Amino acid sequence: MQKYSFNIGIWAMAAIVVAFSQFGALDLYIQSVIMFIGINIILSSSLNVVNGYMGEFSCGHAGFMCIGAYVSSVLSVMFFAQDKIFGAPILPPEMAPLGFPIIIIIAGLVSAVAGLIVAIPSFKTRGDYLAIITIAANYMVISAIENMDIIGGPRGFMGMKRVLNAMEDVIDIPWMMIWVILGTFASIWIIRRFVSSTYGKGIMSICQDEVAAEIMSVDTNKMKMAAFMLSSGLAGVAGALFAHVLGYVNPQSFNIMKSTECLVMVYLGGMGSLGGSILSAIFFTLMLEMLRFIIPAIDTGLHFLNLLPDSYHLSQVWKWVLIPLTLILLMQFRPEGIMGNKELPDLFPRLKKFYKFK
């Protein structure tokens, strides 16, 4: 029993969150913050596969998120909702709860295939040149979607709320919360299994020394392809969930800024540490939300002390000055991140009693 207490605790926590949001104990704002934490956990841990475990520098993660978001949105609106462009739903809307996970998986697979754009050049190029290719891939995806007028182009795409309503008509429970929690658990489980398997150890060997790994019979090309496709596929899953939580997608919300957010989360948590990714995603999302309230408070305080001219007000833009500043200070004083290549049980060995990991 003690061996399973960690798993039981996690599932119990998830059940409590779902129950609270069902019976109105959590208001919609807190619910959405929890959902964004889940999505950010998927993003940071999936980027960690490439940037942390494999030691490459990919900074176009949001591009794959964009593909996942758009594929899933178009599919779900096409199948389960009445829409101006796609006409009547192809399947009866009562089937939405069954079809939705399949759509999310399809979005992940499409994003994984799109990950080949980056994976194939990565056989020959590495380091800085690969960073450029990932950025270029990000811009290409956004640019391509902006040029598709049928799905709204630069104006964005909406209609996912109707799919959610169709789900809630079947059974009235917080569906999105459930899907985000399941997606988060599933992706962490996949990554954890992958990097701790014998097969996945090849990725860490590429990080240490590619030539040596090749000599020791690791098929580096195949490994790189697997890592990039896994990472981009999970980013697609995160994008699909993101699109349905917001109910609206716009190509510009997946630009370099979003990729930078993912990078900040990975390096804040520590490269090659899943626990670090999870912790930093939680911490980062909460910090973003807290700054929403802290900045106006500081603003009123400074005006009260007459330190600022009356015409000037601190805006929410300062958030984007403080976050990079945090990361710069982090790089100066603790460059390996919060956890730095360790998992929680490495820091607190007693935790090993509470979970079973074969």
Add this chain to the structure above:
Amino acid sequence: MDILIQNLLNGLQWGSFYALIALGYTLVYGVLLLINFAHGDIFMVGAYIAFFVATALLGFLDFAPWMVLALTVPLTMILTAGVGVTLERIAYRPLRRKGAHRLYVVITALMCGLILENGNLALLGASRKKFPELLDKVIYTFGNVSVTNLKIIVIFAAITVFLLLQFIVTKTKIGMAMRGISYDKFAIPLMGIPIDNVIVFTFVLGSGMAGLAGLLFAMSYPILEPYMGALIGWKAFIAAVVGGIGDIRGAFIGGFLLGFIEVGVVALFPSTFRDLFAFSILLVILWIKPTGLFGVAKTTKI
């Protein structure tokens, strides 16, 4: 035919900006092996500095516009170089002293760029600035092809800067020190070369070029906004990579190549396809030649 020549000239002008910024990228990369991702934003800061310097000179001193221009160019270059050197002092140098991993320096550079962009937005607000007119527009027409004097100045400036940099790097002592640092960072201080001074000089050169590019850009397209440096910076960096980063000729050629590609795409297709084509062509070039056009493949000894 006329349209072709006109587009060629436009491509030359557009490529000149890319080339000027790409030269800065390449210089810093060649010496430090560091992608200075804040460079695009230093270009933006240069444009803003040029704006403030020009308006101040026009407002207080009541000079003739050409005098203002003659004063603005050196002042902008010096002040922007100051910004670049400050970044190097407070962000990159401590990391270099600690011998941190290259990746951490790259991330620091990315974040410095974000701070410059958003700090500018937070301090000056989102209202766009209008750059004052410093140069009376003169249009020379040859048949159906028209050239403004500004276009000629921009192209001329890019070529001059390129020749100057080529001279500095290949013919002078400090250029030799730069090449030495890029060759072996550990042996150079032992030879009595002040490594920090050389690196600062590199940043001065690169940021000065970015400042000049910012001023010329603001004169050509007189609307300033905080995010103007982001996309141009990325694209100039791409130009440098296509040319083979760390090589001055490569950066110059790559910048003009990207300029021609973009102007050509806009001339033939709807303008929304510009980024798509530019980045796709980049991917193809890197697929065929992974180290860029002039880049030298590094061999790893085992």
